[in-house]
Each structure stands twice: as structure tokens, then as C-alpha cells.
Amino acid sequence: MINQGDPFEGLYIVHCGMLKQSYQRRYDELITHFFLPGDVIGLDAIGYRCYAGTVATVETSGLRLIPFRCIEDLSSPEARLKELICCLSEAMHDEHTRLWQILNQPSDVKVAGFFITMSYKFRNQGCSPHSFRLPMSRQEIANYLCMASETACRIIKRFQKQGLLSARGHEYCILDPEGLTSIAEQ
């Protein structure tokens, strides 16, 4: 049906049957959606112009394609709406990616991914991606990553011992970006 990464052509409305969307990574795949009649396929594909996952039928199904020239063809008065729609779609996609990461990764992967993401966000702001201040507490970080604060603490300490990271209070230095990335992408 649709393969992950295919260029975005439009939304699909499900009329009958059932489909699934799955997200492939390395060796495993994760089913992210079951689509039943009335559901819309492809909302998370608008912003990045390609489908976020592979869609396949679970049983014989009927679909209707809604081609998507309309978004691209919007003229200036609607430009802000177009912008908003893309923003929404991208945000949906990004947050799904984050949540899938959290869902079934071990804790050290989640923590490493957190610091890589933060580093990336600071770089985008024009700040140093290697040395930054995170105002939130360890407890808040742990909560955000769905783990006990003790676990987050232990892992940060281990990263320090391994020379990947340095943390003093709320000041963090990423000493080995490649090392952290390799853990995060495990």
C-alpha cells in the first residue's frame, strides 16, 4: 500500500476494513496505528512531504484518496493556514517519534536520546550544542522520560564515568557526542 518514506500524495479515508501503520527501525517494527472506517491516513505526512510509516491492510479494505494539490497551491491569503497545517503535521510526527523512542527502549537509550535532542535544540537556537544549562530538575527529566528519578540519576552518573557527559548542578557538557548518539540510536 504505502511504504515508509514514500512521497506524500494525499490523505486516505478508510471506508471499510482495517489497516495498520507501522514504523520500521533497524531490526524491529512497531505498529503505531490501526485504522478503522472513518479514520484518516497520512495526517503525519503532510508536513514532511513523505509518509511516516508503512501502511498495510489487516483485512480487505476500501479507501478513498484525497489528492493534496490543494495545500501546495494555496495562494498568499491562505499562506498562514498552510503554514499552520504543516506545523501541526510536523509537530505530530516529531512527537510520535519521541514517544516511540521512549516506548520500548531501555533507560540508557532514552537518557542519551534526551541529551542529543537537547543539544540539537540548543544548536538550532544558535547556542553551544556542547555546553548548556537545563533549568529543569532531575526529577522532571525522569518524569519526562517515564522513569524513576533514581534511574535517571544512576544513568547520568554512569555516562559521566564513561566520559560521555559532565553534569554539575544544572550545567551539562556533552563530551562525546558520537558516543552518546551511538547509544541513543542503539
Add this chain to the structure above:
Amino acid sequence: MINQGDPFEGLYIVHCGMLKQSYQRRYDELITHFFLPGDVIGLDAIGYRCYAGTVATVETSGLRLIPFRCIEDLSSPEARLKELICCLSEAMHDEHTRLWQILNQPSDVKVAGFFITMSYKFRNQGCSPHSFRLPMSRQEIANYLCMASETACRIIKRFQKQGLLSARGHEYCILDPEGLTSIAEQ
């Protein structure tokens, strides 16, 4: 700043500082977002017209409100775009709810929630919410809920022993909706 459930008034753009969004349920709260400069707050509030979580500052921050009369005031030519935006926002909200449910709930809660959700979806289609056919395999259900298929299997079996559910092949009957719901909302 913003409380979960407050009526939607507009999006906020973060100029400086850092904020967090958290989702409250029963006794615990879960941090769902950290907002850094450039991020947009409230995308998940457009569709349902109220904010999906409580937003608070982590450190002193600067925001700009983008009032949202524009969506409500759209005239007919843009009506479809308005519809699409609301659809996107609602989908984002719904999927977040699902993922947060999965994130830190024990397996039996996830399975119970899955059947409740499916029952609800079938009701919306005009089918029986008590007796329905799910074409996907146990493995696919387990994958969707981020657990081993053996675990899903054991829990479904336990639900059958408890008289909550009956499952023969792909045919399922929900015998005790209240019982299942109370487990799912635990």
C-alpha cells in the same frame, strides 16, 4: 500559566526561557513537553477548543500570544482547511492520550484500555460494541501495545477467567464493560 482544560484562546510562541507541559491524571502527573525558544504551545488544543495539559514555566520565560479568532472566522472557501486543521489537532491529541496511557501503565491496564477503545470505535460505526471481530493477530495487538505477545495472551486469558471478556479466534465479546473500564482507568 495555562491549566489543563482551560478554553482555547490561541497559540503561544516561546521567545526565551523554558516551559513544561504536563498531563494530570488521578494521582500522578506526566511531563509531556519541554518548550524552548521557537516552539509553539497549544497545537493540541485547537481541535477540542481547550488546552490538553497544564503549562508552567521552568525558568523565567517570554511568550507571544497568537489569538485564534482566525480559525473560527474562516468563510466557506476556507472551510475545508479549517476542518483539516481541527482534524489534525484532534488526531494529535488523541494519539498522545493513547501513547501516554501506554507509557507507564501496567500491561493489564493497556489491554483493558485497548478493548474499551475498540468497543468505542465499533459503537461509532454503528456496530455492536459488545461483540466484534478484530482481524489482527495477537502478536499485532501486543506489538501495538508494546508488550510481548505472550504477555497479551496471558492477560486476555485472565480476563476470560474473570468473566470480563470472551475470545474465540478473532471474535471477541465484552461481557463486563464496567469491569474492563475500571481496570483501564486504574
Add this chain to the structure above:
DNA sequence: CGCATGATTGATCGACCTCAAGGTCTGTGG
């Protein structure tokens, strides 16, 4: 019937949570 795929059931193990006990830091008031 033979084979393949999926469903079940049991036994074992490990990652992470929980609980508990210091340790550190910051702000406040004397």
C-alpha cells in the same frame, strides 16, 4: 497428511521500581 504459522503455557532472568538512608544545596531568619 506434512508443514507453517500462530496461540498458549511454563520456567527463568534481568531491568527497573520501590523503599530507605544519607548527602548536598539553597534560602531564610536570628
Add this chain to the structure above:
DNA sequence: CCACAGACCTTGAGGTCGATCAATCATGCG
């Protein structure tokens, strides 16, 4: 400047849920 309180951080010792591994059953299909 010091004492104190409170919140947060750190570290250690069990306990547990769910994953993994393995084996057995059930089902469908050429």
C-alpha cells in the same frame, strides 16, 4: 555569619513485572 529547614540529589538493597526462551498445542493450507 551561623543554624536550620526543605527540596533535591545520590547511593544501596531488595522485590517485581514483564521479556525471553523453550516446548507444546491449535489452526489453516497446499
